[in-house]
Amino acid sequence: MTRIALVLLAVLLMVPVSLKGADRKIQAVATIPDLADMARNIAGDLIDVTSLATGVEDIHAVPMKPSFAVLLNRADVVILMGLEIEHAFLPALLEAARNPKILRDAPGYIDCSVYVTPLDVPTRLDRALGDQHPVGNPHINLDPVRGKDMARALADGLTRNYPEYEATFKKNLDTYLTTLDAAIARWEQEAKPLHGIKLVSYHPDMLYFAERFGMEAVGTIEIRAGVDPTPGHIAELQERMRREKVGLVVRELHYPAGLAETIAQSTGATLVELPAMVGGVPEAKDYLSFIDYNLRTVLKAVQKGT
Amino acid sequence: MRDIKPSLAAANKTFPSQFNPAIGFIIDTVGSYRDHERGNFEFRSGEMGLSANIDPFTRGYAIINGTPEGLEVEEAAIVTTALPYSLTVKGGRFFADFGRLSKFHDHDLPFVNRPVVLDRFMQGESQGDGIEVSYLAPTQQYLTLTAGMYNKIGAENERVDNLVPRDFSQFTYLWRAATFLNLTDNNSIDLGASYAYTPKVKIDQGGNRHLAGVDLTFRYTPLSQASYRGLSWGTEFLYNHENRPSDGFPEEGTESEEPLHFKPRDAFGMYSYIEARLSRRFYPGFLFDYAQGIDRAKGTTAYSPYLTIWASEFQRLRLQYTRLEEPGNRENQFFLQWTVALGSHVHGFRDR
Numbered sequence: 001m002t003r004i005a006l007v008l009l010a011v012l013l014m015v016p017v018s019l020k021g022a023d024r025k026i027q028a029v030a031t032i033p034d035l036a037d038m039a040r041n042i043a044g045d046l047i048d049v050t051s052l053a054t055g056v057e058d059i060h061a062v063p064m065k066p067s068f069a070v071l072l073n074r075a076d077v078v079i080l081m082g083l084e085i086e087h088a089f090l091p092a093l094l095e096a097a098r099n100p101k102i103l104r105d106a107p108g109y110i111d112c113s114v115y116v117t118p119l120d121v122p123t124r125l126d127r128a129l130g131d132q133h134p135v136g137n138p139h140i141n142l143d144p145v146r147g148k149d150m151a152r153a154l155a156d157g158l159t160r161n162y163p164e165y166e167a168t169f170k171k172n173l174d175t176y177l178t179t180l181d182a183a184i185a186r187w188e189q190e191a192k193p194l195h196g197i198k199l200v201s202y203h204p205d206m207l208y209f210a211e212r213f214g215m216e217a218v219g220t221i222e223i224r225a226g227v228d229p230t231p232g233h234i235a236e237l238q239e240r241m242r243r244e245k246v247g248l249v250v251r252e253l254h255y256p257a258g259l260a261e262t263i264a265q266s267t268g269a270t271l272v273e274l275p276a277m278v279g280g281v282p283e284a285k286d287y288l289s290f291i292d293y294n295l296r297t298v299l300k301a302v303q304k305g306t
Numbered sequence: 307m308r309d310i311k312p313s314l315a316a317a318n319k320t321f322p323s324q325f326n327p328a329i330g331f332i333i334d335t336v337g338s339y340r341d342h343e344r345g346n347f348e349f350r351s352g353e354m355g356l357s358a359n360i361d362p363f364t365r366g367y368a369i370i371n372g373t374p375e376g377l378e379v380e381e382a383a384i385v386t387t388a389l390p391y392s393l394t395v396k397g398g399r400f401f402a403d404f405g406r407l408s409k410f411h412d413h414d415l416p417f418v419n420r421p422v423v424l425d426r427f428m429q430g431e432s433q434g435d436g437i438e439v440s441y442l443a444p445t446q447q448y449l450t451l452t453a454g455m456y457n458k459i460g461a462e463n464e465r466v467d468n469l470v471p472r473d474f475s476q477f478t479y480l481w482r483a484a485t486f487l488n489l490t491d492n493n494s495i496d497l498g499a500s501y502a503y504t505p506k507v508k509i510d511q512g513g514n515r516h517l518a519g520v521d522l523t524f525r526y527t528p529l530s531q532a533s534y535r536g537l538s539w540g541t542e543f544l545y546n547h548e549n550r551p552s553d554g555f556p557e558e559g560t561e562s563e564e565p566l567h568f569k570p571r572d573a574f575g576m577y578s579y580i581e582a583r584l585s586r587r588f589y590p591g592f593l594f595d596y597a598q599g600i601d602r603a604k605g606t607t608a609y610s611p612y613l614t615i616w617a618s619e620f621q622r623l624r625l626q627y628t629r630l631e632e633p634g635n636r637e638n639q640f641f642l643q644w645t646v647a648l649g650s651h652v653h654g655f656r657d658r
Contacts, residue, residue, distance in 0.1 A: 054491065054529060056529050056530035057530065057532060058532060058533055060533075061532040063494075063525075063527050063529070063532060064655060065494060066448040066485075067448050069442065069448060070442075070445075087653070089653065091652065091653070092653050092658070097442075098392045098442050099392075100388040130618075131618070131619055227618050228585075253530065254532075255534075256531075256585075
């Protein structure tokens with residue numbers, strides 16, 4: 001009886017190993033839906049990818065669910081945006097997942113920010129300046145040109161882990177980048193009415209979007225990144241918006257509605273509400289439609305305001 | 307300058323300091339007023355945390371705590387990071403994997419004071435010197451199984467001497483199973499069951515001890531508003547069973563003339579709290595405590611409404627009123643707690 005039990009135990013322990021055959025898809029976990037979409041475009045049928053965030057969350061407050069540890073435990077690769085944007089949930093989940101293949105800087109840890117030159121790198125780290133983004137503003141997914149850099153990093157990360165599929169990843173990446181280039185050219189043309197328009201956002205995450213489409217992000221409703229505003233800050237912001245003729249208030253959908261509406265009304269600016277990730281609204285079902293939705297929504301708001 | 311690559315910024319660090327551990331420091335202070343003890347400013351702790359990877363196979367961390375009683379290494383542990391079969395081994399001094407809030411440092415608790423049942427049955431945090439093995443089961447359902455062996459469990463457990471060698475029957479052994487139920491995207495339950503067994507409590511002249519617990523935490527966290535809305539309900543039930551001398555232990559420094567007669571004693575205790583997130587800053591809550599004495603003495607009950615105010619992620623104020631009712635004492639207590647965190651901060655899985 002003991003011998004039978006030992007044999008059964010040995011077979012059970014071998015089962016996870018025997019499933020990792022050549023026909024098994026790459027098991028990937030992406031932190032946000034934008035990266036999951038890119039991974040599907042680059043790896044096609046070779047990959048099964050799940051996103052931890054659904055797209056409606058504040059990426060700084062994605063809940064740390066133990067069920068995510070199970071997904072990460074079985075993952076061959078983890079795909080993250082990087083620049084410490086996932087610091088509130090990913091490091092602890094990687095520890096709980098007990099998967100050495102995807103620990104930080106292991107081969108299966110695919111950081112999609114490695115080719116991006118970030119904006120707003122602090123020259124000084126000090127909590128008096130709020131919950132700073134310590135290596136630069138990490139909200140790079142809102143800029144489709146930096147989105148191309150993310151896709152390249154993703155493809156290179158997959159190739160590093162699966163060199164036998166390099167040709168497939170390269171072919172699919174080239175196709176994806178060609179589609180993105182065509183969309184970028186069209187967006188830049190459509191975005192001409194946005195040039196010079198000033199905006200205020202709830203959190204400093206519109207910087208890359210603004211830079212790409214010729215707008216100017218002049219301030220935030222948060223007094224500092226991650227710190228809710230005080231009445232004094234709101235008054236100063238409203239005064240600055242009137243003085244500098246700021247035309248737009250952007251409320252990212254995971255922040256409270258009331259304050260952004262009040263600030264827009266009191267300053268004569270137009271309120272526009274945007275998702276910060278793919279999946280944040282039903283129309284933003286993939287990366288291209290996400291950027292498209294954001295641009296069209298901002299254009300409509302600017303046209304409404306003029 | 308705005309476009310400095312992160313790699314260039316990293317090169318600015320001096321070479322000797324590049325492998326320094328992450329260092330954080332927490333200051334926890336409380337102003338209190340109790341009917342009988344009157345007022346006091348309590349410096350509760352100045353706690354330094356250090357953590358770093360040691361090599362490709364392990365990481366280490368330490369918590370060094372300064373309190374009015376002195377300086378103590380509260381935790382110093384080595385944890386494996388690369389074992390197969392989803393195993394983790396932890397060794398050194400650490401909080402044993404019993405229950406939920408027993409593993410929280412005082413300043414991390416959702417309220418000012420540790421629940422009575424944990425102070426009484428666990429005697430503080432579940433600190434133990436020993437070794438623990440944890441396994442993440444290969445199932446779709448999240449399930450972790452833990453087994454541990456320690457000199458004793460309980461930071462203030464003075465019934466067992468940490469420094470004295472002992473037989474295998476005098477160690478404390480622990481088993482725990484924990485799972486997670488994702489009811490919907492916004493609602494979840496963490497559930498756990500723990501059991502600690504000491505075959506012979508040496509200082510208690512051979513009486514054995516069983517401590518069992520069930521913990522449940524319900525969370526409502528709306529995904530699109532997680533920073534601004536939410537609800538947590540946490541409950542733990544603990545049951546203590548041990549052999550105690552029917553006439554009590556002899557006074558310290560003396561010996562009983564007659565052999566001690568041990569009788570089984572059961573004690574039960576629990577706490578339950580509910581806390582709402584009304585905004586990014588304001589978290590009102592209510593804690594209910596009940597615990598019997600270890601010798602089956604009459605129970606202590608406490609009711610504590612509280613309000614936590616997060617000025618920022620690193621600074622917290624808490625106001626709490628406690629109505630304490632225990633045999634021979636009924637008391638109103640008022641607390642104002644101020645807690646800050648300096649330096650490195652980590653969002654820990656254990657403390658979520």
